Amino acid sequence: MDFLKSAVASAIAKGSSFPYSLGDRVDISDSIWTLHNAAKREDGSACSIFTFDIAANKSRLPLAKNAVRKFRTLRHPGVIKVLDTIESETSLYIVTERVVPLSWHVKRKSLSEETCKWGLYTVATTLKFINEDAASIHGVVRASSIYASESGEWKLGGFDILSSMNDETAVIYTYGSLVPDAARYTPPEVVKGGWDTIKRHPLSAIDAYGLGILIFEVFNGNFTGGDQVGKTTNIPPGMQQSYKRLCAANPKIRLSPAHFVEQGKKHGGFFQTSLIRLTDDIESLGLKNDTEREEFINELDQLSDDFPEEFFKMKVLPELLKSVEFGGGGPKVLAAILKIGSKLSQDEYNSKLTPVIVRLFGNPDRALRVCLLDNLPLMIDNLPQKIVNDKIFPQITSGFTDIAPVVREQTVKAVLSVITKLSDRTINGELLRFLARTANDEQPGIRTNTTICLGRIAKHLGQGSRSKVLIAAFSRALRDPFVHARCAGLLALAATIDFFTEEDCASRILPAICPSLLDREKLMRDQANKTLELYLQRVRKFGSTMPEVALPSSTSPEPSKDAARIGTSNDKSWAGWAISSFTNKITAANGEIEPATNGAKPVEAEPSRSASVPRPVKTSVSAQLDVPKETIRPAAQPLGRRSQSEHPVPVTMMEDEADDGFDAWGAMEDDDNHTQQKADDPFDPFSPISNTASSSGLAAPMKASPAPYDDGGEPDFAGWLAAQSKTKKPLPKGLNKNAVAPPVSRTSSSTSATKPKAVAPAKKIDTKPKDNDDDDGWGDAWD
Known part of the structure; x- marks a missing residue:
């Protein structure tokens, strides 16, 4: 590391700037290279740099130069992607995508069986390409030559002795034994006859033997020597037979990497896994028809959580996004996207998913809209409040008036998810107007869900409109012909009792609950009793804190003889109230x-006179x-009462409150207002x-009220x-x-x-005389 820094410093001093910033050193074993995490100075993108110190490893310089040359010329998805190569008098640099040694995961045994099969399939497919298409031999297939990319894919490296068999002076023949720890991994025929013997055996024999050792390392964690070759400890049962043929001592009967892949891909083979099928199909997802896409999504749903998350983030997610937005992927693809998105960081979510979600909410496809609303709880925490309030919610509101009931119902349910991301102005304005509409929907289920929704978002409503909206909505729900809608109204009243004043509880809510005590459904009667008891307890508790006697408005004493009259306020008999009402009516x-x-x-006041005069x-x-x-x-x-001037009766009229948010709920109080106006009717004969x-x-x-009637012992003149x-x-x-x-x-x-x-x-x-003889x-x- 110190030498590398000095080399870079010397390069900068000479006037040429190194375009990468070196980071931490990554420990790797059995390699002539030193690995560092790095970043590109131009844009800060992550990368890795393999460095070779020429002075310290001059004898292995041909291996390093061979690796640089092969990395430049060999291109395959299973090979480490090279970004740049730099050569100087003192060092060699190979700049690649960000990778980590597979040996880290192997030593920790942190790989699942499905992931191991997926990785081995990738390596075997890459070796097939090198042996058959490139007519070359890798020569150093082992765990230390495999690296994992940011996407979790296994990438083949270690091209120190990779040679083409068409080259008579290939590096493998001369320098094959200079590879670190070569004796432990060298095939038995090479140990006996040297590297020249590979010319007399099948081209794939060397790499097939190395693939067998890699399988043992992956499933067991470490390889100590040739005595472990061919052992089936921890090897999956379906793979054991093919694994033994890879490790055969006779190179002529060894199973080649190509045949190993072929056997694994057979029906019921060890490479017939969901993850491997996903890898093969993801690149061509946009070209699949509806049936093939359906099969692909079903495979995607079967994947468990122990599969590599990085692969889904880096490889699967971009393809799914393109499919659902441009290729007609449909709701199932969207569900898979959101499942993967739940594992993204906040920055990754904002950069990859948020713009696509905003565009999808503008899509007129009802099935897609229902899927978005159904999965909104999974994505809402990762969406910024401004995006939800300004861009997503205006698109959601079209669902309140959609002709499809399922869209309206899902839209009402989605309110519970987005309510925390909406501004107070939006909640008390636009949202309440739409909920007032769904509260009168023709579908009873939508009316029920609207009542439940209002009860659960009550704490988010403005204090000025909350009680009016809730009482109007819940009172209407109690008169709904659908029993569950009525029951939802009672449950909502019980849940929101803290949001009402004691005056509202006594004068508006309790009268609305009482008819439910005799509802046709026992479910309603039972719930009505429970809800009624809650409100009665609150009203009684508040009433116990009130003074026993209110202060009188006038200090003038009431005539003592009025106490003897029937129907007065002092009459405590069981029918006193009825007689009083009748007397008031006659008067x-x-x-x-x-x-x-x-x-x-x-008119002048008339003096008091006797009834007979x-x-x-x-x-x-x-x-x-x-x-x-x-x-x-x-x-x-x-009769027998104080004058009207001594008892002013204020009449409080209900005033309409002006608010653009809850004006839509005014119609829901028509019945209640009519009842109130009837009670205050100045022409009511019973008032x-x-x-x-x-x-x-x-x-x-x-000018003066007449004196109370006093017969003074005279006969009843009216009766006479x-x-x-x-x-x-x-x-x-x-x-x-x-x-x-x-x-x-x-x-x-x-x-x-x-x-x-x-x-x-x-x-x-x-x-x-009256027509009725009894009068x-x-x-x-x-x-």
């Missing part, structure tokens, strides 16, 4: 609908026209009158009127209908104050 319906005029004056006659009917036109009923005070007044925006036109009507007795004077002045028209309202010709009472009393008319004339 709300009291009075007449009177016409209103513009510019009418407010007739109502005083108004001097003008203009007060009757003083109620605004929009008034449906007068804001009369409930409390205080709510009616507040929601309608009308205040009572009276009803009894008189049944017996058809004439009414006392002043209570007859004929005494009531006709209603004043709207056009005469302006002059009614100056012309008091007709005097009308303030209130009409309808004494006509005694109680409360019909209640003031």
Whole structure:
């Protein structure tokens, strides 16, 4: 190493720059060469350099020069690829592809049986080429002459005595014995008669013997001497017979490397393996028809994980990428690509696979799209977030509206994989709009998966829209005719309980769950009970932290006599709520609908009077026209209640929130909004009158509310009127209908104050009996 550095330094000093940077030295044995890892200065690409020190090994210089010459002229896939050769007065350099000695793996016994067969097949095929096509003899076939490339392929080297038999002065005849440790590997006929004897034996005999020794080394880890030749220890059973013929003592009956390959390739032979077939077919994958490509992919699927990963990265993957992108490889080829890609580093993945994946998502082939979506979990971790959000997801969105249900379903499932790579704007905008569409899909399975998907991505949704979207989607799912879609809604509500407020749980979610308690399917009823219990526990827990009594809005004491009235808030009987509601209904319906005029004056408060005393006659009917036109009923005070001014009832209206992401979910709340609006309807006869007044925006036109009713011991005047009507007795004077002045028209309202010709009472009393004989008319004339 020090000498090499000095030689390079001297070369640079003379004005010529060495184009490679030398790295670490690689230990190799039984060789006249020193191996270094190196890199090309121009582009930094990795390579290896074999160096030979002329001064230290001058006697073996002919071997080194022979190796340089043969490396330049011999080209074969099974031979180490040479990039450059450099010769100087002090050193020889052979620059090759990056390689490591096979002896490293052999000594560690780190090679699987399939890999060993694959490597031996490559070496035997290369020796066949050297012996038959090149009419040459390698002469030094052993583990120290074999190297593994970056792709994991076995490459033949050690061309120190490689000679052509057409050359009468070949190096092998003169310098064959100068090879390091030649005595241990030399065939018996050469030991007896020297290297000249090879002329009298078959050309392949020397290399066949070396191939037999290589087989023993590969499967046993070390070769100590000639006594181990022919032993079948650890040799695969199918290969033992052919192996023994390679190691035969008689060179004339030895099996040549070509015949060894032929026997191994027979049906059921030892070279009939998936890895070897893959090696033979990968180069011509683009030329295969659909049937042949199908067979090739099936072979690829059968490969186990103990096969060399480097070979798949360097050789198989590029061919598969070309096939799937340009040769119509289809989904199966893509699955094989992604399986290999899972073993790539991040840099390798970004440079080799990411650009191809982006282009494949733009392919309109549905089968390819489904395969991409199905395998998205395998690739998503290696894809940059910007690539997914800006380039891949816009292509995925076309699957939400595809006419094929399987594409839509796979697209919904793929959301779970890409959600972590999407921006908040994309999630709460475009994604939610598409999920709102699939939530109403015609396929029940797609609706179910959309509900499940929303439940699992809930934590990624924006806080402003999350509760609205989830409640709308899950409430709709609970009304789905498909039982599993309904069940998915319950499960999703149970899983996302932490994302809702206690007010939402009590007012919106619990009412939506309750109908499922009586679902036709027992599965739904059981799950509804479980989900309901979860929400009840949360609401109860929150309710226990609330104060027992809320602070009153007014400090004025309530009249003590109201406590004795029926239907008040103090009534604790079992039917108190029903009586209260009925009383409110009667009170709300009291009075007449009177016409209103513009510019009418407010009605003066009427003084308190006894129930038996007739109502005083108004001097003008203009007060009757003083109620605004929009008034449906007068804001009369409930019996035994506080005045409306003491109990303001705020009405909170649901406001639409503006967001371009979850506006699509508004339609899913139509039913719920309708229910809410009905509950707040100001014209609902069953709503409390205080709510009616507040929601309608009308205040009572009276300056002071009338005093609570007190009969003062007087007889029931309304009951007496009803009894008189049944017996058809004439009414006392002043209570007859004929005494009531006709209603004043709207056009005469302006002059009614100056012309008091007709005097009308303030209130009409309808004494006509009801059609129902059971109704005694109680409360019909209640003031």
